[in-house]
Amino acid sequence: MTATTDSADGVMIESLDHEGRGIAHADGKVIFIEGALTGERVTYSTYRKKPSYEQAQVSQILKPSFMRTEPRCPHFGVCGGCSMQHLEARAQVAAKQRVLEDNLERIGKTGAEVILPPIYGQTWGYRQRARLSVRHVLKKGKTLVGFREKNGKYVADMRYCEILTPRIAGLLPLLGELNESFAIRDALPQIEVAVGEHVDVLVLRILQALSPSDEASIRQFADTHKVQFWLQSKGPETAVPFYPLDAPPLTYSLPEFGITLPFAPTEFTQVNSAMNRLMVSRALRLLDPRSGERIADFFCGLGNFTLPIARSGAQVVGVEGSAALVRRAEQNAACNGLAANTQFVAMNLFEIDWAALAQLGHFDKMLIDPPRDGAIELVKALGADAPRRIVYVSCNPATLARDAAVLVHQKGYALKAAGVLNMFPHTSHVESLAVFDLY
Numbered sequence: 001m002t003a004t005t006d007s008a009d010g011v012m013i014e015s016l017d018h019e020g021r022g023i024a025h026a027d028g029k030v031i032f033i034e035g036a037l038t039g040e041r042v043t044y045s046t047y048r049k050k051p052s053y054e055q056a057q058v059s060q061i062l063k064p065s066f067m068r069t070e071p072r073c074p075h076f077g078v079c080g081g082c083s084m085q086h087l088e089a090r091a092q093v094a095a096k097q098r099v100l101e102d103n104l105e106r107i108g109k110t111g112a113e114v115i116l117p118p119i120y121g122q123t124w125g126y127r128q129r130a131r132l133s134v135r136h137v138l139k140k141g142k143t144l145v146g147f148r149e150k151n152g153k154y155v156a157d158m159r160y161c162e163i164l165t166p167r168i169a170g171l172l173p174l175l176g177e178l179n180e181s182f183a184i185r186d187a188l189p190q191i192e193v194a195v196g197e198h199v200d201v202l203v204l205r206i207l208q209a210l211s212p213s214d215e216a217s218i219r220q221f222a223d224t225h226k227v228q229f230w231l232q233s234k235g236p237e238t239a240v241p242f243y244p245l246d247a248p249p250l251t252y253s254l255p256e257f258g259i260t261l262p263f264a265p266t267e268f269t270q271v272n273s274a275m276n277r278l279m280v281s282r283a284l285r286l287l288d289p290r291s292g293e294r295i296a297d298f299f300c301g302l303g304n305f306t307l308p309i310a311r312s313g314a315q316v317v318g319v320e321g322s323a324a325l326v327r328r329a330e331q332n333a334a335c336n337g338l339a340a341n342t343q344f345v346a347m348n349l350f351e352i353d354w355a356a357l358a359q360l361g362h363f364d365k366m367l368i369d370p371p372r373d374g375a376i377e378l379v380k381a382l383g384a385d386a387p388r389r390i391v392y393v394s395c396n397p398a399t400l401a402r403d404a405a406v407l408v409h410q411k412g413y414a415l416k417a418a419g420v421l422n423m424f425p426h427t428s429h430v431e432s433l434a435v436f437d438l439y
Ligand SMILES: C[S@@+](CC[C@H](N)C(=O)[O-])C[C@H]1O[C@@H](n2cnc3c(N)ncnc32)[C@H](O)[C@@H]1O
Pocket: 268, 269, 270, 299, 300, 301, 302, 303, 304, 305, 319, 320, 321, 322, 325, 347, 348, 349, 350, 351, 369, 370, 371, 395
């Protein structure tokens, strides 16, 4: 770290960037300052210097923001999991809304006619999916189980995690002790967590076979703490239940639509199931599906939006890149009595073109929920037969804004409305919804 301290007067923080860092200007450069909030005057120490910008850590807060709050987690600032705990939760949402609007304006050269009210939920203990790193650290004489530190190199030494479901958060040190007892303690790099309605699953990624005594310890831990262990020897498709074998399946439900979705612990599901219910509900209200309509759900995963859309009586085509998720979506449609009005297609949507899209037939409406890379090829592929409404669910405002530019400036859509959901409180991740209508 090349620490350079600025003048005693400090700098004024003008805004927050998309990672929750304070932005200031000094000596003709932009300074990105971790731990600083809009409106604050701070001093800082720089750890990376470039010709046009510097990255820095806050040293002293000379004038604090009234929105500053005490971080609840003792690992704040070290753990890479959350970067916004020092900002009051409501203000985090306002900051995320500004990031969305700023991206739409700067990258998309557009803006929403209506900004939707933000959707809030519980701010602690919300995370039901997580990939925890595991590392036996000789110097500490113990195994660390948790998120990676901000530098990405080390595993944070955490006893509890405030954003994980409390049942799982409380197990972190005990999982460290469990690994410490294993013959293969250096060959277990990761534990994937999936919390369901009737069971909590921990998938152990193992690089070597467990010894008989490791297996016995796992069984005892599962019985004591009421979790189910799975073992994964290679890729996600190799994950299999280990103990207990008679546990109920992992599921989550969308009660508003009378839908329950079984899933495997390594398959994609939204990390915050309470917020997911609100998100699906709002997306469906915006999409307004009707019986008789033909609707596409692109990047449909296991059917999180497809099945609620199908409940309206519309015909829905779910398109997804993972063949395993397509099979899962088909099963989920069948077990919710929705097989007759759903169809699923496996397709790489990063390579879709006009002809491939046209082959899927005409759609009245579309829902698009891509990964962080966005859906540029899909929006470019829209032709004369484009749907009259598109609801776009995004986990990255930069790619949403880029895709919005194509929809608005090339494809004849109006950006009717957009808004944020606080899917990942205390992190800088911005989840948002946008509605586009053809002129
Ligand atoms: C943000 S998730 C949304 C899933 C689903 N809509 C949900 O709410 O659970 C994005 C989905 O895109 C899929 N995906 C990623 N890359 C893809 C690609 N190149 N083509 C098609 N689908 C892809 C992932 O498998 C994942 O299911």
